[in-house]
Structures are given as C-alpha cells and as structure tokens.
Amino acid sequence: MGTARVRLFARLADLAGTREAAVELGEGLTAAGVFGVLVQRYPSLTGFDAFVRFAVNSEYVPASHPVRDGDEVALIPPVSGGSRAL
Amino acid sequence: MGTARVRLFARLADLAGTREAAVELGEGLTAAGVFGVLVQRYPSLTGFDAFVRFAVNSEYVPASHPVRDGDEVALIPPVSGGSRAL
Amino acid sequence: MLFEVTADQLDPDRVVKHVRRDDAGAVALFYGVVRDHNRGRKVMHLEYDAYPEMATKVMHQIAAEVKERFGVAEIAIQHRTGRLEIGETSLLVAVSSAHRSEAFEACHALVDRFKEAVPIWKKEVFEGGEEWIEGDLSPPDA
C-alpha cells in the first residue's frame, strides 16, 4: 500500500520531538488516519486533530482526503494571523 | 511702508521669467494686491489671480491677508494632486 | 512575481526592484518588524518555523488572487525564518501599481491573507517563558 512522508512543524514538531516521520499506508487511509497513526507513535499529539489543518503535497486538503503512496502529508498548526480566517 | 519679497514657482515662474521679485508695499497692501503689482510688471501673469493660492512666510493665507515689511509672499499654483482637495 | 522564504536578512531593495515597472507610478511596501511587546508581555526574541515549499506555493496563490482582484502590476514577498531579534524584519510585501490607491489596498489585503494562510509560525520568547503563537489564541498582529 506504500508509504507517506509526514512533516511536522512548530508546536507539533516540539511535542513529537521530530520534524518528519514515515507512515505505512493501510487500505483507504485518510489524512486524519495518518494523524491517528502518529498519535499512537507520539502520544503527546493526542487531541491535536481538532487543531491542525492537513496538507497533501503542499495543498490544503480536508481531513477525509485519501493519502497515496509517495504523498507528503503535512500537519499545519494555526498560523499566527489565522484567527481572522475563521 | 517697506518691501516684500515675492517668490514664484512652476508655471508662474516660467511666465514671469523670474523666480523672485521685490515689491514696494503701499498702504494696506494685501497678498492679492502684491499679485496686482506683479501683473503690471509681468503682464503674462494676467488672469492667474483666480488660479493661485497665497502664502506669507510659508503659511497659506487668504488673498485679503495684509502684507508687512519684510514678509515673504509666495504665489502657489495648484499642486499636482490638488483636484482632490476641492 | 517573487516569493522567498529565507534564513537570511530580508532585502527591501531587492523586492522593490522586482516590482518596479515603467508603467507603475506607485509602490507600497510593508515591513513586518519584531516588536518588543505582545499581549502585555515583554518579548525577548522570536523564532520562525516554516514549511518553505508550501509557503511559497500559497504565497503564489494569494498573490495571484490579489493581483486579479485589485488589478495591480507586480508583487514580491519575502519572509524570514529562524531566530529574529527585536527590530528585525520578518516580512516584506511589495506591490506596484499604476496608481496609489490600488497599491495600498492590495498590499494591505495581501498581508492579511498572508497571515491567515501561509504556513509559517512564530514562537515568542518572552520574559519568563516561550509560546508558539497560534491563530485562535492570539489577536491579529502586525
């Protein structure tokens, strides 16, 4: 099923203690599913799924976006001026 | 009654062929009156009194402003963005 | 258009040269500068983290939107990463246009969009602690 490269930034990178991870892709894994795999690996990320946006290959995507072999998944915490967007 | 120094700029300086003039001050001469004296000296300035603003000692003044010995009177053509002011 | 995310000092001359065009009579340039206070705290320095590949892509998208919407001539953006001291420039946004109103409005709109959408984050190191500044928790900020 392949592998995705995951990138972490800012607070999430601090919490996980890494800026990058590889995730094996199970059947029909979504961006949110990739995050779930990471939470198992880095429990300090627990609860942050409501807080991040997801990007796949440098484009914002919904949490339900399917992840494919070779994709780069990024976990995007709110940016500093983000309160205006909401 | 004294003398005023008059300064001309831009189109008025081109028309008069000078950037500076001295005007003898008659009794109760106003800024507009100083301009009248200049028109006699430089007939190409005729009709421009409706077009200029006056400054005395670097402050905008009304045409009726009295001019005193030693004053610097400036004839101020419209500035380039002046249409917005009106 | 020019979009850069860099650890080097930003270069206002470079961004202005980039947006200058003979038919553009106005350039609006915005500097985001590290401020010594925020929400009542004394700030010591900032640290910026970025996702550079995506940041430049999003900068391109929002610049294209703004260019279309305001009809401006040219746009350039630089953002710095890493540690920045008080008074240093974190962000430059330059917009050129035939006339000044569009240049100002487009530049302002572009800075607003930048702060909402571009994946760059700042950690505030203040007297007594440090904190990642995240949208929901913090007021709109220069």
Next chain:
Amino acid sequence: MLFEVTADQLDPDRVVKHVRRDDAGAVALFYGVVRDHNRGRKVMHLEYDAYPEMATKVMHQIAAEVKERFGVAEIAIQHRTGRLEIGETSLLVAVSSAHRSEAFEACHALVDRFKEAVPIWKKEVFEGGEEWIEGDLSPPDA
C-alpha cells in the same frame, strides 16, 4: 519626524531607519515613481519644482495631523526635486505603528494630503511638448 526636499536620489533605508521603533511591529512605505505614461501621453521625464522651506513646514503639519488621527508611532517623508527619469523615485512616505492597519491607513492618508497641500509641482515632458501638471486640470495621480 523627518521631512526632506532634496535634489539627491531618495534613500528608502534612511526613511525606514528613521521610523523604526522597538514598539512598532509594522512599517508602511510608499514610493511615488515616475511613470512612462499619463493621460494617454508618453512621458519622457519629469521636472519637479518646490518651495522647500514651506514644503517641509506643510509636511510637518500634515504629518502631525495624521499621527494624531491614526495614533501611529513615527513618520518620515522625502521628496525629490529637479529632473527625474522614468522609474526614478519622486516621493517616499514611511509610517510605523504597533499594528499594520493603522500603518497602511495613515500612510495612504498622508500621501493623499501631501499631494493636495505640499507646494511641489511637476512639469511633464512628454512626446511633443511639456506642461506643468496642475490640480484642477489633471486626474488624481500616483
């Protein structure tokens, strides 16, 4: 505050340095640039005439008004005189502020006031002639 009327090339670094303050997170800088066209005519170059003593005095007055009205931190203005070629900078207006909205709004307002009130005039030398550009006759201009 810094107000200069000069025949030398303008100096953006100087005006920005002048307005920078540790408590100001935003600087808006406006460049007025000589444009290659105006009202359908091809412009060859411009010549600026000024009444420098009064110009700096009026700049001081309008800057004080704008500073008070928008609550911004610091202001600097430079205008060039003499002959300017296409692409050269005729005007720099810099405003610093704690936050970006006030910096943008104050800078825009100040450029508008400048063009209405400051005794500086431009002669347009275009293909086939030349003309002093005077307010009533010309559209608002960058």
